[in-house]
Amino acid sequence: EARSILLLTHQNPDIDGLSCMLAFTLLFPEKAPLPLVEEIPSNASFLHGFSRLKLTEEIKDLISPDLVILFDASCERRISEKLRAKVKDPKLVLVFDHHQREDCAELFGAKTYFIINPEEASTSILFYRFLKEAGFSLTPEIAENLLAGIYYDTGSFRYENVKGDIFQVVQELVTLGARPSYVAQALYENFPLSQVKALRIVLNRLRLLNGGKIALSFLTFEDLQDLGGERAINDLASFLRSIQGVKYGALVKEVEKGRIKVSLRSKAPWEILPLAKEYGGGGHRYACGFQVKRESLEEFLKDFEEKLVRLP
Amino acid sequence: EARSILLLTHQNPDIDGLSCMLAFTLLFPEKAPLPLVEEIPSNASFLHGFSRLKLTEEIKDLISPDLVILFDASCERRISEKLRAKVKDPKLVLVFDHHQREDCAELFGAKTYFIINPEEASTSILFYRFLKEAGFSLTPEIAENLLAGIYYDTGSFRYENVKGDIFQVVQELVTLGARPSYVAQALYENFPLSQVKALRIVLNRLRLLNGGKIALSFLTFEDLQDLGGERAINDLASFLRSIQGVKYGALVKEVEKGRIKVSLRSKAPWEILPLAKEYGGGGHRYACGFQVKRESLEEFLKDFEEKLVRLP
Numbered sequence: 001e002a003r004s005i006l007l008l009t010h011q012n013p014d015i016d017g018l019s020c021m022l023a024f025t026l027l028f029p030e031k032a033p034l035p036l037v038e039e040i041p042s043n044a045s046f047l048h049g050f051s052r053l054k055l056t057e058e059i060k061d062l063i064s065p066d067l068v069i070l071f072d073a074s075c076e077r078r079i080s081e082k083l084r085a086k087v088k089d090p091k092l093v094l095v096f097d098h099h100q101r102e103d104c105a106e107l108f109g110a111k112t113y114f115i116i117n118p119e120e121a122s123t124s125i126l127f128y129r130f131l132k133e134a135g136f137s138l139t140p141e142i143a144e145n146l147l148a149g150i151y152y153d154t155g156s157f158r159y160e161n162v163k164g165d166i167f168q169v170v171q172e173l174v175t176l177g178a179r180p181s182y183v184a185q186a187l188y189e190n191f192p193l194s195q196v197k198a199l200r201i202v203l204n205r206l207r208l209l210n211g212g213k214i215a216l217s218f219l220t221f222e223d224l225q226d227l228g229g230e231r232a233i234n235d236l237a238s239f240l241r242s243i244q245g246v247k248y249g250a251l252v253k254e255v256e257k258g259r260i261k262v263s264l265r266s267k268a269p270w271e272i273l274p275l276a277k278e279y280g281g282g283g284h285r286y287a288c289g290f291q292v293k294r295e296s297l298e299e300f301l302k303d304f305e306e307k308l309v310r311l312p
Numbered sequence: 313e314a315r316s317i318l319l320l321t322h323q324n325p326d327i328d329g330l331s332c333m334l335a336f337t338l339l340f341p342e343k344a345p346l347p348l349v350e351e352i353p354s355n356a357s358f359l360h361g362f363s364r365l366k367l368t369e370e371i372k373d374l375i376s377p378d379l380v381i382l383f384d385a386s387c388e389r390r391i392s393e394k395l396r397a398k399v400k401d402p403k404l405v406l407v408f409d410h411h412q413r414e415d416c417a418e419l420f421g422a423k424t425y426f427i428i429n430p431e432e433a434s435t436s437i438l439f440y441r442f443l444k445e446a447g448f449s450l451t452p453e454i455a456e457n458l459l460a461g462i463y464y465d466t467g468s469f470r471y472e473n474v475k476g477d478i479f480q481v482v483q484e485l486v487t488l489g490a491r492p493s494y495v496a497q498a499l500y501e502n503f504p505l506s507q508v509k510a511l512r513i514v515l516n517r518l519r520l521l522n523g524g525k526i527a528l529s530f531l532t533f534e535d536l537q538d539l540g541g542e543r544a545i546n547d548l549a550s551f552l553r554s555i556q557g558v559k560y561g562a563l564v565k566e567v568e569k570g571r572i573k574v575s576l577r578s579k580a581p582w583e584i585l586p587l588a589k590e591y592g593g594g595g596h597r598y599a600c601g602f603q604v605k606r607e608s609l610e611e612f613l614k615d616f617e618e619k620l621v622r623l624p
Binding site: 151156157158159160161162163165166167168170171174180181184185188189190191192193196199200203204206208212239241242243244245267268 | 463468469470471472473474475477479480482483486492493496497500501502503504505508511512515516518520524551553554555556557579580
């Protein structure tokens, strides 16, 4: 099956990547590009054109597109394997991304053009500027998708990436017909019940160390099974950090019997990344994590707590 | 004690009113106006000029100012009694407010000018436009205070009042030197421990009615005493509404033995105001409340639940 334009985003697709894919798709109501994903997150169903997303299992043959456009990632290894396996010999690849440039020179063995700016808060902003410069006229639906990407990647304008002329861009999208409170409600008034239950457990287990400077909580393997898996507990580590007086937040998750995953968050200027690195993990200075293999969650918690209380 | 300019806001002062008072104060570094409050909320300490706020008990004599400026309210009855009692015969009163115009023709018995626009999302925006038109040059500190008022009154750009050219105004404030993520962190990464405890109780008592369309929880008088009073539980009703599938959220608080206060929230287009009115309460269509006198919290909950489950 040959499609002329194939749209991709990274694995575990999020609102920013999907919003760009769908915005682009909506530019071509007739001969539509193919927005292909390996899974569809439930919080994305409010995006316009959502039903056009195609899952890999719906595509039987290999795809040989004229053009692949990859949003919100700049390396093949960021794309799920299942999805990568579907793509054969594209003629050209175009990348739109706002993350730090990676070491990939070309993707899928094809000539690749990179449009990357790590100064932008989201790929939606970067892509909006491109569409605007290229003279496309954007419908309210397209503008609203792009706005959703901005809300998502800035945590509703709360993260450190909110700078420059971001609000100017948002104003332009609103003028085009995007509805801020609609997007915000879809993203933030839509707390899955599994998250509510996870939050209840996390709060009931909450421990404040070093006079309230460290917030620690955990979920056992049994908790995660009841909740429906790790996905159910998206971003509760950030909640721990948001408690008054807390500098460092840590959420420990026994994702499998014998495998423990830890999400770490800190308030600037206190960096938590060094702790993640001690355990072989990585990420951003104030938001990172690591995984370890340990048979006993209890023992890990004991060791980990000793490390935590030594933080500056 | 005669002061030429006295700055006031409504009782239970919030970030929007305080940000305007302090922004105005910072315009006059030498002969400062007097920003008078009956209490100082703890989440306001990041505002620039915060230490200039004066409490009523620090002022011994009556104040006879040339000018009173009231922010974020347009009627004398919105000001705390203790504070009102300090003010004697001002020459002139000026009101800046973004709420619906009330029935007061003049305040403190003086000629009063009203600058009111209920279309604006916050008084800070309204006041910013005024300062800009008047040609004041605003420092980064003043711009940041005004930005804080906008973040606060829009719930970080999530409420329905986010419309018009609000992002244009925000961009102007950022250009003047206001730091969005600093403000957001001060407001939203600062969850008081009492709130965390209240949230834990509310989650442990959470009941989902009508197949998850109604979220109900409650706090007893004893809970509230432990938590440090009603103030500790600011806005948990909105949290109930934010659960996926929930149309109506209700938080019942036994604020005194025999007195029950209920906060109601709904997702548009489902209005919850009619229920508040049934109990003699009021507010907005999607955010309102009421109070009743009842000896037994349990019996009230039983009655109230019957009313709740009949909601459309």
